[in-house]
Amino acid sequence: MDSDAFTGDFANAADQYTFDSISGASSALQQHWSTYYTESDIQALAATGLNALRIPIGYWAYNNTGTPYLTGADAYLDQAITWARAAGMYVWVDCHGSPGSQNGFDNSGHAGSVDWQTDANLAASIAVLETMAKKYGAMEYADVVVGLEMTNEPISYGNNQFSVTQSWAQKAYSSVKAVIENPSLVVVMHDAFQGATAWTNVASTLIGDGKKTFGIDTHLYQLYTDADNALTQAEHITEACNWATDLALANAVMPTYVGEFSAATNVCVNPDGTTTAGTTCAVTGCQCQSADFDDLNAAMVKQMRMFVEAQLDVFEGSARKF
Structure with a gap:
């Protein structure tokens, strides 16, 4: 998502999937991760009055089995969370890329075909979210991590059906809620480009406890x-x-x-x-x-x-x- 990293040997990489397949990717990623944002950046954001950070991370940070993706990004997410806590900011952890690519865009980590809605990839998506939820939904993070986004911008055409996305979201929400300790953590779903109001029926089904911990993310x-x-x-x-x-x-x-x-x-x-x-x-x-x-x-x-x-x-x- 940072074009400045796609230079030199990586100039022809179309996404992180191809970037990570190129020799030298590990050191290039370490350089990017360690310099792209710093504690002073977070302090500067907090000084403006902003109080929350939505931080994207790919599923492969937690399970890269069978892929060329390199792990290690989660350590830098953890560092950012530590810095945010010190600056008095909240963090919303966003699973920005899901197995099979939920949209075929480079921001999913793998541009091209959309294979997210296979049974295997939908199940793998939930398994990764459970791993993330067990960690960031623990009470030790309750003062700083306020949201976990299940996937970012799944399309609702081509290989993706909106009805399948909604069914998966309900299953994923229940799986995540079953493993988190922090009862106030909001489990967030992107609206799949259908608008937030297209999700009110799903929300009404899921939030019968009155705590309203199923949230919708819309991009305008x-x-x-x-x-x-x-x-x-x-x-x-x-x-x-x-x-x-x-x-x-x-x-x-x-x-x-x-x-x-x-x-x-x-x-x-x-x-x-x-x-x-x-x-x-x-x-x-x-x-x-x-x-x-x-x-x-x-x-x-x-x-x-x-x-x-x-x-x-x-x-x-x-x-x-x-």
Whole structure:
């Protein structure tokens, strides 16, 4: 997930699966793990007022049998948890890559085919989660680890059926809850790109104890559809404000979190402050957000800030916080 690591001998690696197959990967990973974030980074985040970190890790950190994946990332996760505790921050541990790849994206660890919903891979996913839950759901972590995400961004098309994802989530939740000690740990499921409200029936089944420890993670971007990429910045802000209704409906039933969002939109800002959709413009003095981040002018920064503030207002008012 860090393009800076994919250089030199690893320039042609498409994901961690291929990266780890290349000679020298072990030392390259150690270099990456030990430098990508430091305690000072976590202290700086805490100083801004942020109080929680969602930290991704691949399933292979706990079981890499039959794969080229290299283990060792969990030691750095543990270090980050220690630093977060010292900084007064919470941690949400996110199983970002699942056996067979839940989405075929590079962020799952293995780009290409999606084979997650085989019986063997679904069972292997639960087995890994049980290992993670026994550790991070122990009372010794109760003051700092507040969530465990079962899988990140499973797709709901192709080889994945949403009904299977929902059935698996219920089984995985029950398996995880059976082995954790911390009764307050929220077991989180990504919404599988169906929206948080698509999970309220599942949540109602699982949280009959009233503790509401089944949560949903929804990722809200305005970058990846033709409809979004046709909007002005004012229209992007309106769309963000409209997220409030569904978030509030879902959050009334189950903890609903926005685990990912972005400041990015494909807009351009004209010298008069108006915005247009797109990644290029011909007006003198116009700038598009596709420009180098370090070169963004004050007008673009203002537009980005308004979009971010609108999102944060919605999330603070309608979604769950740690």
